[in-house]
Amino acid sequence: MSESSEVNSTEATGSPATLDEVVVIALAEAFRGDGEILCNPIGTVPMCAGRLARATFEPDMVYTDGIAALSAELLPVGVPGAEAIPETYMPYRSLFDIVWSGRRHVVMGASQMDMYGNQNFAAIGDDYSKPKAQLLGMRGAPGNLINNKTSYWIPNHSTRVFVPKVDVVSGPGYDRIREVGEAGRFHDIRRVVTPLAAMDFETDDNRMRLRSIHPGVTVDQVIENTGFDLVIPDDVPESRQPTAEELDILRNQIDPNSTRKAEFA
Secondary structure, eight states: OOTTSEEOOOTTTOSOEEHHHHHHHHHHGGGTTOOSSEEEEOSHHHHHHHHHHHHTTOTTOEEBOSSSEEESSOOOSSOTTOOOOEEEEOOHHHHHHHHHHTOEEEEEOOSEEOTTOOEEOSEESSOTTSOSEEOSOSTTHHHHHHHSEEEEEOSOOSTTTBOSSOSSOSBOOHHHHHHTGGGGTTOEEEEEEOSSEEEEOOSTTOOOEEEEEOTTOOHHHHHHTOSSOOBOOSSOOBOOOOOHHHHHHIIIIIOTTOGGGGGOO
């Protein structure tokens, strides 16, 4: 499958959607039902997804311009000089008040992830003091996972990323959270989206489940590129197509320069 190829849209759209657009929809769906919270996606594809959710089915959400304002209007990504009309200013130091309150849904990345959602973007190698590769570090992942709804956009779906055991835990998964008891009651990994599929943890033991596969992808492809046993339902649906309205907003208002496509090899 070519990741940049077009996939058939539903009859309702009247226009073919590309894989990147299907992925944006799959990630936008992670925000459904969130209501009045801070939408805080990190990266181009997550920003497109969060802003699309805000512009369509989650109008009560607020989102940052990536600097120091909460934007009042639909702000395009990847457009130099596009300035936000602020609902309010939110310098970085103020973000922590929202992080601790839990009224936030963040989308992060991952260099490694296991079946319970333990996430690593700190380092590669068994010895953290002398890693084979130094990555971002812990950053805000521990605080995000213990306080806020968290989703992931992972552009590389492979056995190097989806591993039986992560080398370092930056963001804790469900097995580790169970160990802390009541302190982990706000932990909520909502969605993991890749160029192949969307996954969640809606299982009895909170193991990663295959939620949907993107058009042109097979279940076997997902299994072959995952380094642990996914929970596979009897019937795995295809990820939903964008509506005509969603396509128009994404293509012409949110990302008119198609910067999202750069994250697809």
